[in-house]
Amino acid sequence: xDLKKNIGAYLFLMPAFILLLVFFFIPFFQTIYLSFFDxxxxxxxxxxxxxxxxxxLIKSPLFIKTILNTFYFLILCVPFLVIFPxxxxxxxxxxxxxxxxxxxxxYLPVIISIVVVAIAFKWxxxxxxxxxxxxxxxxxxxxxxxxxxxxxxxxxxLVTIFxxxxxxxxxxxxxxxxxxxxxxxxxxxxxxxxxxxHMLVTIPHIMPMIALVSTISSISALKxxxxxxxxxxxxxxxxxxxxxxxxxxxxxxxxxxxxxxAGAVILLFVVMGFSILNIxxxxxxxxxx
Amino acid sequence: xxxxxxxTHLILILICIISLIPFLWxxxxxxxxxxxxxxxxxxxxxxxDFTLDNFKEVLKLxxxxxxxxxxxxxxxxxxxxxxxxxxxxxxxxxxxxFKGKKTAFFAILATIMVPFQTIMLPIYIITLxxxxxxxxxxxxxxxxxxxxxxxxxxxxxxxxxxxxxxxxEIEESAVxxxxxxxxxxxxxxxxxxxxxxxxxxxxxxxxxxxxxxxxSIVLTNExxxxxxxxxxxxxxxxxxxxxxxxxGSIISIVPIVIFFLALQKYFISGTTEGAVKG
Numbered sequence: 001x002d003l004k005k006n007i008g009a010y011l012f013l014m015p016a017f018i019l020l021l022v023f024f025f026i027p028f029f030q031t032i033y034l035s036f037f038d039x040x041x042x043x044x045x046x047x048x049x050x051x052x053x054x055x056x057l058i059k060s061p062l063f064i065k066t067i068l069n070t071f072y073f074l075i076l077c078v079p080f081l082v083i084f085p086x087x088x089x090x091x092x093x094x095x096x097x098x099x100x101x102x103x104x105x106x107y108l109p110v111i112i113s114i115v116v117v118a119i120a121f122k123w124x125x126x127x128x129x130x131x132x133x134x135x136x137x138x139x140x141x142x143x144x145x146x147x148x149x150x151x152x153x154x155x156x157x158l159v160t161i162f163x164x165x166x167x168x169x170x171x172x173x174x175x176x177x178x179x180x181x182x183x184x185x186x187x188x189x190x191x192x193x194x195x196x197x198h199m200l201v202t203i204p205h206i207m208p209m210i211a212l213v214s215t216i217s218s219i220s221a222l223k224x225x226x227x228x229x230x231x232x233x234x235x236x237x238x239x240x241x242x243x244x245x246x247x248x249x250x251x252x253x254x255x256x257x258x259x260x261x262a263g264a265v266i267l268l269f270v271v272m273g274f275s276i277l278n279i280x281x282x283x284x285x286x287x288x289x
Numbered sequence: 290x291x292x293x294x295x296x297t298h299l300i301l302i303l304i305c306i307i308s309l310i311p312f313l314w315x316x317x318x319x320x321x322x323x324x325x326x327x328x329x330x331x332x333x334x335x336x337x338d339f340t341l342d343n344f345k346e347v348l349k350l351x352x353x354x355x356x357x358x359x360x361x362x363x364x365x366x367x368x369x370x371x372x373x374x375x376x377x378x379x380x381x382x383x384x385x386x387f388k389g390k391k392t393a394f395f396a397i398l399a400t401i402m403v404p405f406q407t408i409m410l411p412i413y414i415i416t417l418x419x420x421x422x423x424x425x426x427x428x429x430x431x432x433x434x435x436x437x438x439x440x441x442x443x444x445x446x447x448x449x450x451x452x453x454x455x456x457x458e459i460e461e462s463a464v465x466x467x468x469x470x471x472x473x474x475x476x477x478x479x480x481x482x483x484x485x486x487x488x489x490x491x492x493x494x495x496x497x498x499x500x501x502x503x504x505s506i507v508l509t510n511e512x513x514x515x516x517x518x519x520x521x522x523x524x525x526x527x528x529x530x531x532x533x534x535x536x537g538s539i540i541s542i543v544p545i546v547i548f549f550l551a552l553q554k555y556f557i558s559g560t561t562e563g564a565v566k567g
Contacts, residue, residue, distance in 0.1 A: 012380050027412045
């Protein structure tokens with residue numbers, strides 16, 4: 001009976017596990033394996049070089065730049081994506097009319113492919129495009145949104161923010177529904193209104209969700225690729241080249257599989273670091289409440 | 290109190306306008322005729338030389354309808370596989386006791402921490418080795434686009450959570466009635482977790498429909514291009530004529546916007562669990 005029960009469970013799990021094995025576990029270990037080989041001289045006869053690819057990457061100014069770029073991008077969008085959608089969610093969660101229409105429109109950019117969003121923004125960012133018209137009208141010099149190395153990353157981050165706000169707003173909205181109404185009433189009795197009420201009741205109550213949003217948005221910032229691929233191709237002057245873009249270029253354009261894999265392993269460590277950090281934040285909160 | 294409400298509405302209306310402007314500006318550009326300067330200063334929102342020619346032309350130059358069909362095939366197959374495989378895997382994790390349950394659970398959990406981008410190179414090598422690329426056949430090409438995304442941990446956890454909410458007594462009474470595990474699964478439990486399945490299906494569909502990186506890596510044959518790949522290609526091929534790029538982009542978002550509006554109640558009420566799906 002026991003064996004029969006076990007086999008039943010395994011049969012249910014098998015299809016998913018075969019796929020995870022082929023398209024996750026094998027590639028995962030292969031990434032690590034490949035990172036120890038040098039493919040740059042001859043792609044058909046790689047040779048084992050131990051940690052040389054990692055050393056080469058750390059010594060490469062371009063790779064260091066892509067890491068710095070990626071973190072710059074993260075700092076540009078994550079704080080905004082954590083705070084602003086919460087503000088919107090609190091606004092929408094009030095007793096107001098047209099709630100659902102607002103939700104639908106603000107969510108719209110989330111469902112539209114990032115390729116199309118990036119194309120739309122490329123058009124807005126054109127040298128004599130719509131955005132520069134407003135900039136000039138405000139009496140400023142027109143901005144090289146995608147051509148100025150100092151500005152390009154900010155322009156890319158704006159696209160990511162544009163596409164992400166609705167998504168995180170919905171996460172916060174679902175969390176806000178779980179805040180007991182009595183807590184607000186109690187806070188009001190104590191004389192807290194408006195902003196103060198939210199600082200005292202809402203924020204502490206949905207702290208786990210804020211932690212989650214921070215983690216999700218950080219990890220997706222570390223993985224940024226399509227916006228850059230469509231709008232800037234890493235330029236100008238490598239100012240928007242991120243880790244994933246670097247890996248992509250090394251792997252699929254230069255066919256330097258070893259270096260690309262070493263870059264991937266480094267990214268993996270960074271992402272896992274953020275995930276583990278999140279677990280700690282969550283656990284900490286569990287003890288607090 | 291009233292004034293505060295007006296203030297709230299003003300902010301929200303402003304955000305809605307910002308959310309729509311990039312697409313409306315694209316639409317306005319797509320509707321402008323040859324004689325009209327799309328770089329006019331100041332910009333003109335309502336096309337003066339209103340025309341649908343750009344749409345007709347882009348449909349003639351680029352097989353967008355074909356891209357739509359390809360995207361649909363990929364997204365629908367990904368959804369079906371995800372629902373079936375996730376449900377099958379979620380059931381024993383929620384309901385059965387077996388050797389290695391914890392290991393299986395953590396193995397699935399571990400996949401969440403590893404982004405696709407870090408392992409895409411070996412996935413590509415494996416896909417080539419399995420001959421799942423379009424140079425072998427159209428069918429192989431589609432399989433290559435679909436299979437790496439046929440199952441994911443979020444789907445399994447979402448449905449496991451749903452199975453956990455079903456009272457054990459229901460299952461026990463079915464066992465007494467002589468049903469075996471498979472009958473219980475397909476006839477009894479699966480219909481009971483319909484809302485979660487719908488959520489998984491919708492989010493998988495949206496994700497698959499918008500996916501760009503993987504198809505752009507595996508595809509070589511233009512006949513199999515999905516919408517994001519095709520539209521990106523269009524935007525570099527016709528970068529000199531933004532009217533056509535705009536028209537193509539607008540056509541490409543119509544199906545997904547209709548899909549979204551038709552199912553909007555799932556989006557705006559049920560994102561609770563589905564939202565966590567990255």
